[in-house]
Amino acid sequence: MNHHTVPDDAAAAHPIRVLLADDHPVVREGLSAMLESAPDITVAGQAASGEEAVTLAGRLRPDIVLLDLRMGGMDGVAATGHILRQAPGSKVVIVTTYESDTDILRAVEEGAAGYLLKGSTRAELIDAVRAAARGETVLTPSLAPKLFRSRTVDTPPLSDRETEVLRLVGQGLTNAAIGTKLFIGEATVKTHLLRAYRKLDVTDRTAAVVTALERGLI
Template sequence: MTEPDLIIRVVVADDQAIVRDGLVTVLDLLPDIDVVGQASDGERAVAVVAETRPDVVLMDLRMPVLDGAAATARIVAEHPGTAVLVLTTFADDASVMGALRAGARGYLTKDASRAEVAAAVRSVSRGQTTLAGDVGARLIGGLSAGVTGSAPSVSSSAATSSAARSSAAPSAVPPSAVPSSAAPSAAGLRTRHPELTIREAEVLALVAEGKSNTEIAASLFVSVATVKTHINSLFAKLHVRDRAQAIALARS
């Protein structure tokens, strides 16, 4: 095999210029990776892939014009030789399964380290599936509640999420302050607040029990960063400012 055959050609698609530029800088420093194109939205990503025919696309999910999942589906259909590796802030079940069903070969969250991103790019370029540790655990353990359909198998070299190294979360309400017998069930919360996803209702139920983010993460087999994402989302949907308000609403 000649030296050019060893180079992995990559396109980076992210609507945030600072993130996109950072990824390009990091990847271009690696001797076996060559960034051949960039895109700031999904539609442009599809066009750049057609122009450059890369081995891997590093794809954000939430982008203007055409979202990452839709762009992934088009790229996989039109360029089956190109692997899509999702790199996003979101790790909820709907986002993960949507990306995998669209044909993504890998899924990382943006708290992944440089080494994890590089390893994942190399892995998907070889035809393997690479998932962030908490994402893989949920799929393997069947914890993607309410989401049907099969997902690609996880390679033995699956990248491990570094979410536990993220910044400290808001302090939890002491368990003694919230009697467990008074805590609502996830099913009941979902019925009362249908705007919540199943996972958000589960998180809220555990918050109402007075559990910390670390305890919630352990209960649901997800990262602390994923728990914080769900908490921020349910706070916004329920129009509450903090855990105390969320608990009061959940128990009302």
């Protein structure tokens, strides 16, 4: 009995459509080959610049845009904002060489779903695309609190439970999974998150995690 057929067929019928944006053809080809090896992912297009990424995102409406932070012309931060206005249903994941790049935070503030390091393995890349497609935050696990520690900001203290919830969001857990883990209702998880958003002056879970990490709160 081959019970794996149905999921694979379903995945092939509705694959996650990805737009790759990088000004190096070799990098694009490498990323494309890694992604196409997954049965539930297809590369819908490739862009060689930020401007081209914005145009193609508007035309193709991909599920995910993997966007190089450093390109000639329009950089990844500016492109993120334009892409999300052109294709509001798309998720942008920033691809960068250095996790200490302060522009990662600017891209997240523009609405990026997170970031991935260029040295990521095939499995990490595929997991990141699937997580972003599920609406989860994508952060390279090695993201250290020291990332932007030099930027000191007065933040009202997070409660222990708010800190706990944000830490689990940073691990990619959904609100339902966090509720199960902490033995609280999903509505309570949302309440803790909304309080944390207000304290951190952010409007979504990705920005909350990145800002909390930046300030050494989690």
